[in-house]
Amino acid sequence: MNATASRIELAKKGHWKPLPFISDQRLRWGLNIAVLVYLLLVYFSVEVNWGRVAEGMERGLNFIASFASPDFISRTDEIFLGIRESLTMTFTSTVIGVILSVPIGLGAARNIAPLPVYLFCRTLIALSRTFQEIIIAIFFVAMVGFGPLAGVITLAFATIGFMAKLLAEDIEDSRADQMEAVRSTGASWLQWINYAVQPQVMPRLIGLSLYRLDINFRESAVIGIVGAGGIGATLNTSINRYDYDTSAAILLIIIAVVLASEYFSGYVRKWVQ
């Protein structure tokens, strides 16, 4: 209160400054200095070869210009097969991932799962979420060989981590009184899940699945780089050959698919509500 009183006295005399964002003075200065030191370290440790960058500018402009003349023709077959593979991988992996994420999400919700199950599911989720899809893809390609199957397994695994975590959080946040009410009717465990938990989390589950469908498509365009199928391999080749017209064509298709899926999921979400 003393601090406020002195601030009032000062303000009456016309001196006023807003309260600082971080009230602890030592923490505030510590953070400021830390940020400054970090910026200096970055400045001295990130080397940029500006000569090389300047050389590349022309190529950069070529790339941007190629969006005005995308080449869908010369590699039509590869593009078609790649996109078809990406789309099929996306759909299959999302379906499998979402189905598997339901039991794992239930297992990772502390309010309904016993501790050993909880720990197992949480570990699985942490593993899936920590590693970028590409790393997971490398692992599965080594296991099951090149091709879209490795991609499907990769994306499904990543989907499990994403969906199960959010689903578990959702279940943990859901209303305890509704769950008690259904349990007190003498319902079995499955009936309890079906009547008390499912109605509370279903709309969000559908929304998240659609979002994940979108993410999986975007990821399916890159895991081809390590041999896990999809359009990624074709895209990679075209970029390495500086065949930017084909790259532009593929990127435009990707953007169009993402836009379409967004439009579609917005429509479905409205319908589910």
Next chain:
Amino acid sequence: MPLTTADNQYRWQRRERKQQLAIWAGWFVGILLFLICWKVISDNTIWEFLEDAGVQGLSLVNRMIPPDWSITGSLMGPLWDTLNIATVGTALGVAIAFPLAFLAARNTSPHPLMRGLALTVIVSSRSINALIWAMLLVTIVGPGVFAGIIAIALRSIGFIGKLLYEAIEEINSEPVEAITASGAANTQVLAWSVWPQILPAFVGTAVYRWDINIRESTVLGLVGAGGIGLQMNAAINNLAWGQVATVFVLIFATVVVSEWLSARIRRSVS
């Protein structure tokens, strides 16, 4: 009506007949689509490889254990690069996404044409994975950390821009009216009534994206855009799985720490 009377008795069904049929039709189409997709994938898969998948996986894990700790010291430099790619890339992305979000939000955009342009930039940036941006940039500005930073920034623009412009569109318009009515200039209206309202969303989004970018930047090295991915790629090519395991452990630790930090910051700004 789900509730009907027949023979003086109530009959209850969960849904109307038409609705129920539509739902069944939806399931039918979905399952059919799944089977077709599965067929395409199955045709492109060499199933013989799968017979020893378990053996392959186990031997892979066996070769990873124990991790080769001797290279840990030499990985610190690349790890530092990875952190820088994520942090500086996010900062650049935020700096560009911030004005873009105001151009893209319906209630603050100066002109519908501007809005369309901003939305196009946001959707293009969002659709294209950081790794694709990195592949492109490596051919344009050459391999190295710089390409990684720009790639992360380009991908972050769309993500942050989208969440931010949605936050701007959801603000309470009354304080905006009040500040406008006091005769404040347009920039002051933004700074005094819009900005305080979107501050938590702004910090939350930026920190959340930084957290994602840490993960993303660990693999940029695969295409030559700097960071720990370079070492990972080299180790994989040499089939030195013990070293790969060390890289994985380092990545895991970094991601756990960054996730904790980001959750902490987001909690303190609400």
Next chain:
Amino acid sequence: MLKLQGLTKRYATGDLALNDVDLEVPAGQVLALIGPSGAGKSTLIRCINRLVEPSAGQVSLDGQELTKLRGKKLKLARREIGMIFQSYALVDRLSVMENVLSGRLGYLGFWRSLLRRFDSEDVQKACELLERVGLLEMLDKRGDALSGGQKQRVGIARALMQKPKLLLVDEPTASLDPKTSRQIMRLIVELCREQNLAVIINIHDVALAQQFVDRVVGLAAGQIVFDGKPDELTEETLTLIYGEEDWSAVDTEADEEEADADPLDSIARGAHP
């Protein structure tokens, strides 16, 4: 001082909110604008400071025509007109002091306002106003930490911070309980009389209006249907404004409120429990 001539507003939807309104308000007069919801009260005051663009007609303040002003000149004109809102319209995350000082924005450059470099006189004035509305101790509290009545007091201080000639008040008590409503009305009217401001108060609580104002204007379907002293309001005129209803109930309710309002006068004058 304020003069409306033939003011008309037709919204894009085709609704005619104001139909040829003529009104003159001299300095120092407190005017209540009464009428049912949708009668155009809110549109009328928003046409004065151009938060809503009038379709036709003129608004002049001290001889200056406001409807044609653009850009900088409009902002200068808005500085002269304070406004108080139904749901307070405070910026939640700013402190009480910042909210009050935001009334000065029209007088300050962008960078100075961003860095919170307000003139010493402004800070002193803000302190006086906050003391007057009984909230000086709260200067560092965040806007969303206040109760409804407190928020409205901050809103009043913010509007008066502009040193306006004219005050527009939009349903100041609609979100408040009867006791607080009375205190807020009393505060507004007292402060305006001290500073000889012209005031237009939109209000639908007729009894409350009658008690405090000099003049009552009744608006129905976008047209002025009554203009006179508060005690000239009869049952017939109320019926004209609001439609058929048993109006004797309004009077008794007002008497009851009068009885228990007195002990709280000290709070209205600035003491804060």
